[in-house]
Amino acid sequence: MQHLDLDRLVLLALSEPQEPADADHLAECAGCRHDLESLRHVAELGAEGPDLGSLPAPPERIWQRIEAGIAPAETRVVRPRRSRWLLPALAAAVLAVAGTVVVLQRAPAETVTARATLTPLATVPADAGGTVRVLSDGEMLVDVRNLPLTTGFHEVWLIDPDHPTKMIAIGNLAARPDATLPVPPGVDMNRYRLVDISDEPHDGDAAHSGHSLLRGTLTS
């Protein structure tokens, strides 16, 4: 049996009309049918694009989160990076020279072990945002701005991004833009590192409403 030659199959795959001789052979030969099918499929995939060269570069913040994610655990939470230590210490020293003691009094409790920048989800106005700092004493300082008004309240959650159904409710923001909330002891902050601020209705249901407003990942 004389098979269809491969130039011919490629032509047919690129929607060249079949001659009667092509059709006759294809009707009998599973091998050529298979080749034609796969070439046709690849041509379809090719025609569907996209042009990879024109995709925008991903934002740098994703890389920063990747970097934080691959850092060894000890540097991630237990030992803050040196630059972060030096700055507050320096600031405290300057203020001390200027005669202020407020910073020095609070300094021991204010070692930041992790922080997150909260960014709005797609449905939330772009100027909404916030920051989260976790202190060595287990307190979490949450500061938000321009959240959409709610008829309920804003709740702070810690989510395990690898298992997004695993989440811990930390507390609500009441009507204030900032709050200090205790993180329950024993929470693994390497795991529950995604901070989520949600809009919760007063419906007596303690579960997450599914309506997230801001999110950010804790990094040291």
Added chain:
Amino acid sequence: MDSDEELAERLRDGDEKALRVAYDRHGATVLYLAQRLLGNRADAEDVTQLTFVAAWTGRDGFDPQRGTMLGWLLGIAKRKAVDRLRSAERYKRVAETVSAQVPAEDETERPDRIVDRLVVADELSRLPADQRRTLELAFFDDLTHPQIAEVTGLPLGTVKSHIRRGMASLRRRWEVDGAAFGSRSTRASRAL
């Protein structure tokens, strides 16, 4: 430019800069896939992050003999995105106290097709310029071979051979990455 083999070796040696190279090269495509699958930017960025962190953790599992780095990364991203879709649905179902329903089967078809499309697009971008140009005219402008010869000024025989070789590379890549990282099984086809 480092080849996939060199990148794989640097990754295995624990070189974080190699992960950055992979991110610069393929991050946009991974993000595109995640966005297409999840339909929301925040989740897509999360999945992109998870993909590269998982690639780092599982770097010993990448074998450049079996498929390309992009194919491998897209395979990870697809699984992460599908996991996230499933748990989001599960979560919704729990909240609605509706009894569990198995997600529709065709859901698993769609991600594979998007991955395949990206893998083919990547291979197209790597073809020699003449082959790529000829195939683009065939795919996107739907030109016949004689029309392509006219537009490009190439002899018809050259157009045909560019198209045959280009299609052969695309099909080989689709078969290799699909078999290595996708759910498709290897299928034998005649060498072109």
